[in-house]
Amino acid sequence: MSIDLKSVTQLPNTTGHFGPYGGRFVSETLMSALDDLTELYDRLSKDPSFQEEYDRDLAHYVGRPSPLYFAERLTDHVGGAKIYLKREDLNHTGAHKVNNTIGQALLAKYTGKPNVIAETGAGQHGVATATVAARLGLKCTVFMGATDIERQKLNVYRMRLLGAEVVSVSSGTATLKDAMNEAMRHWVTNVDDTFYIIGTAAGPHPYPKLVRDFQAIIGRETKRQSVVQEGRLPDAVVACVGGGSNAIGMFYPFIEDTAVAMYGVEAGGKGLDGDDHAAPLCKGKPGVLHGNRTYLMEDENGQIMGTHSVSAGLDYPGVGPEHAYLKDIGRVNYVAATDDEALEAFHLLTKLEGIMPALESSHAVAFGMKQAAKMDKDQILVVNLSGRGDKDIHTVAGLAGIDI
Amino acid sequence: MNRVDQCFADLKSANKKALIPYITGGDPKPDATVDLMHGLVESGADLIELGVPFSDPMADGPTIQLACERALAHNTSLRDVLGMVKTFREKDMKTPVVLMGYLNPIEVMGYELFASQAVAAGVDGVLIVDMPPEESTEFSNVISGHDLKMIYLMAPTTPDARATTICEHGSGYLYYVSVKGVTGSAALDVDDVKANLDRIRSKTDLPLGVGFGIKDGATAAAVAKISDAVIVGSALVKCIENNPDDVSTARTQLMAILSEMRSAMDAVA
Numbered sequence: 287m288s289i290d291l292k293s294v295t296q297l298p299n300t301t302g303h304f305g306p307y308g309g310r311f312v313s314e315t316l317m318s319a320l321d322d323l324t325e326l327y328d329r330l331s332k333d334p335s336f337q338e339e340y341d342r343d344l345a346h347y348v349g350r351p352s353p354l355y356f357a358e359r360l361t362d363h364v365g366g367a368k369i370y371l372k373r374e375d376l377n378h379t380g381a382h383k384v385n386n387t388i389g390q391a392l393l394a395k396y397t398g399k400p401n402v403i404a405e406t407g408a409g410q411h412g413v414a415t416a417t418v419a420a421r422l423g424l425k426c427t428v429f430m431g432a433t434d435i436e437r438q439k440l441n442v443y444r445m446r447l448l449g450a451e452v453v454s455v456s457s458g459t460a461t462l463k464d465a466m467n468e469a470m471r472h473w474v475t476n477v478d479d480t481f482y483i484i485g486t487a488a489g490p491h492p493y494p495k496l497v498r499d500f501q502a503i504i505g506r507e508t509k510r511q512s513v514v515q516e517g518r519l520p521d522a523v524v525a526c527v528g529g530g531s532n533a534i535g536m537f538y539p540f541i542e543d544t545a546v547a548m549y550g551v552e553a554g555g556k557g558l559d560g561d562d563h564a565a566p567l568c569k570g571k572p573g574v575l576h577g578n579r580t581y582l583m584e585d586e587n588g589q590i591m592g593t594h595s596v597s598a599g600l601d602y603p604g605v606g607p608e609h610a611y612l613k614d615i616g617r618v619n620y621v622a623a624t625d626d627e628a629l630e631a632f633h634l635l636t637k638l639e640g641i642m643p644a645l646e647s648s649h650a651v652a653f654g655m656k657q658a659a660k661m662d663k664d665q666i667l668v669v670n671l672s673g674r675g676d677k678d679i680h681t682v683a684g685l686a687g688i689d690i
Numbered sequence: 691m692n693r694v695d696q697c698f699a700d701l702k703s704a705n706k707k708a709l710i711p712y713i714t715g716g717d718p719k720p721d722a723t724v725d726l727m728h729g730l731v732e733s734g735a736d737l738i739e740l741g742v743p744f745s746d747p748m749a750d751g752p753t754i755q756l757a758c759e760r761a762l763a764h765n766t767s768l769r770d771v772l773g774m775v776k777t778f779r780e781k782d783m784k785t786p787v788v789l790m791g792y793l794n795p796i797e798v799m800g801y802e803l804f805a806s807q808a809v810a811a812g813v814d815g816v817l818i819v820d821m822p823p824e825e826s827t828e829f830s831n832v833i834s835g836h837d838l839k840m841i842y843l844m845a846p847t848t849p850d851a852r853a854t855t856i857c858e859h860g861s862g863y864l865y866y867v868s869v870k871g872v873t874g875s876a877a878l879d880v881d882d883v884k885a886n887l888d889r890i891r892s893k894t895d896l897p898l899g900v901g902f903g904i905k906d907g908a909t910a911a912a913v914a915k916i917s918d919a920v921i922v923g924s925a926l927v928k929c930i931e932n933n934p935d936d937v938s939t940a941r942t943q944l945m946a947i948l949s950e951m952r953s954a955m956d957a958v959a
Contacts, residue, residue, distance in 0.1 A: 311793060314867065315843075458745065582794075589795070
C-alpha cells in the first residue's frame with residue numbers, strides 16, 4: 287500500500303475532511319455551534335482530567351473493559367480460524383453506543399446546556415443517551431422513526447422509563463435518516479440550550495471524529511486483550527456497518543497494523559442485486575447528506591433512496607465519512623450479509639454459545655463465520671459483538687410467525 | 691447585467707424594496723409550477739426563489755417538507771426544475787430566478803453541467819442551503835465562469851468573523867435568516883433583526899434580504915422598512931398544501947397573500 291497509514295490515523299484534517307469525504311454541510315444557523323463544539327473538544331481531549339473522568343465512567347458505570355471471549359463451540363462448528371467475540375453486548379445498556387454517549391454527555395456538561403437530543407434507529411443509542419441524561423440530570427428528547435418505534439417497542443419503553451421524551455417521526459421513510467433530519471431541525475431551533483448527541487460516526491464535523499475517538503476504546507482493548515490471550519494481534523477483525531460507529535471504534539486502532547485484515551459488514555437486506563438493502567459502501571455513490579460527504583444510497587437524480595434491513599440500526603442510506611475514505615484507500619474491505627444470513631447467525635450464536643446477538647451484530651457474526659471458514663485453524667478472527675439481542679426478540683418471533 | 695443585479699438597481703432607483711416569494715418546483719405537480727411563477731410576478735414579485743425538491747430537507751419545517759414530498763411523488767428532478775425555468779423564460783425575460791435547495795442533486799448532476807444548463811435555462815443565481823462558504827470552493831470556482839450569483843445565508847448565530855467571510859463570498863444578495871429555526875418558524879423579532887442587519891451592513895454593499903417568519907402584510911412591511919428584500923415561502927406554500935388538488939384556488943390564495951404584502955410594503959417605502 288503506497289499511502290502513509292500514519293497520516294491516515296491523523297485524519298480528519300482541521301476542516302473535518304477525510305480525503306474528499308466528511309466536512310460540514312449544514313445550514314448557517316448551526317455553523318457556529320459546530321465551531322464551538324470543535325474548539326471545546328480540541329481543548330478537553332488534551333485535558334487529562336477530562337480523560338480521567340471518561341475512563342472512570344467507562345470502568346465503573348459501563349463496566350469496561352468488555353471481555354474478548356473465545357467462542358469455542360462456534361469455532362468448532364465453523365472449522366476454521368479461532369473466532370473471538372468482543373463483548374460490547376455486556377456494556378451497561380447492552381451495546382457499544384454508551385461508550386460514545388458517556389463521552390458526549392461529558393462534553394454537554396462542560397457546555398452547561400441543560401438539554402440533550404439524539405436520533406435513534408434500533409433504539410440503542412436512544413437508550414444510551416436517555417441513560418446518561420438520567421444520570422447527569424439532563425432533559426432528554428429522542429427522535430425515532432415511526433417504523434422503528436413499531437419494531438423496537440421494548441427500547442421505546444426503556445427510554446420513557448428513563449425519563450426521555452420519544453418523538454415519533456413520520457416524515458419521509460419514517461426510519462433513522464428521517465429521525466436524524468428531525469433531530470437537526472430541533473437542534474437548529476434550540477441550538478442555544480441544547481446539545482445534540484449524535485450516535486453514529488457520521489454527520490457534520492466534528493461528530494465523526496469525536497464518535498470515533500469515544501468508540502476507539504473497543505479496538506484498543508481488543509489489541510491489548512489479543513496480545514495477552516493469544517500473544518499476538520488477530521489476523522482479521524469484523525464489525526457491522528450502518529452509520530459505522532462500532533466498526534470505526536474497532537478499526538481505527540488497527541489502521542497501521544497492516545497484517546490485520548479488516549471487514550465492515552453492511553446490511554445486504556434481501557440481496558445486493560435489487561434495491562432492498564442498506565449497503566451504500568458496497569452499492570452506493572458519493573454524495574452529500576446529513577452534514578457530510580460520503581457514500582449514499584441515492585437515485586439518478588440525487589434523491590436519497592429508502593433502504594431495507596431486518597435490523598433497524600443498519601437501516602440507513604449513508605455511512606460515516608471515515609469508512610468512505612478507508613474503502614477508497616483499500617484499507618478496509620466492505621462486504622454485506624443478507625437478512626437471512628444475519629437471522630441464521632442470530633440463532634446459531636444463541637444456541638451454540640448462549641449469547642443472543644443484536645440483529646445488527648448478527649450481520650458481523652454471519653460474515654465472520656464465512657471468513658473464518660476460509661482461514662487456517664491457527665489464525666484468529668475477532669467479531670465485534672456490538673450489542674445484545676433482547677431488543678430484537680419481537681422481530682425474530684414475528685418472522686417465525688410467533689406472537690409473544 | 692445579471693438580472694439579480696438589475697432588479698436591485700431598478701428597485702433602488704424606484705425607492706422600493708424587493709418582494710421575493712418562494713415556491714417548490716413541481717408542487718403540487720410539475721405542470722403547475724410555471725403558471726404559479728407567472729402568478730407570483732403578477733402579484734408583485736420582483737424575484738422568484740424556486741425550490742428544487744429534495745428527499746431530506748433538513749433545514750425545512752413541515753410545510754416545505756410536504757411540498758418536497760408532493761413534488762417528489764411526481765419524480766420532479768433538478769432537470770425538470772431547470773425545464774420549468776426555461777418555459778417561464780418564454781414569457782418572462784425580466785424577473786430573476788434563483789434556485790434554492792440542497793447540494794446533493796447538484797453533486798449528482800455535476801457542478802459544470804449544472805452551471806451551464808442553469809444559465810442556458812435562464813437561472814440567475816443559486817442558494818444551496820447545506821453548503822456554507824467553507825465547503826463551496828470547488829463549486830464557486832466552477833460557477834465563476836458562468837453568469838450565476840451565489841446567494842448565502844446569514845443567521846442570528848453567525849459570529850462577526852464568519853459574517854465577514856460570507857460577505858466576501860456572496861453575490862447578488864444575502865439571505866438573512868431571521869430566527870433560529872426551520873422554515874415556517876415562529877414570528878420574527880424586528881428589533882433583533884434590525885440590529886443584526888446593521889451589523890452586516892457595515893461589512894457589505896450587497897442587498898440584504900430577510901426570510902423566515904414573514905406571514906402577512908404587516909410582517910412584510912415591518913421587514914421592508916429595515917431591509918432590502920422580503921422573502922416569503924411557507925405562507926405561500928401553505929396555500930398549495932391546503933388545496934393540493936385545486937391548483938387554481940391555490941394560485942388565487944397565494945396571489946392574494948403576495949398582493950397584500952406588496953401593497954403593505956409599498957405603503958411604507
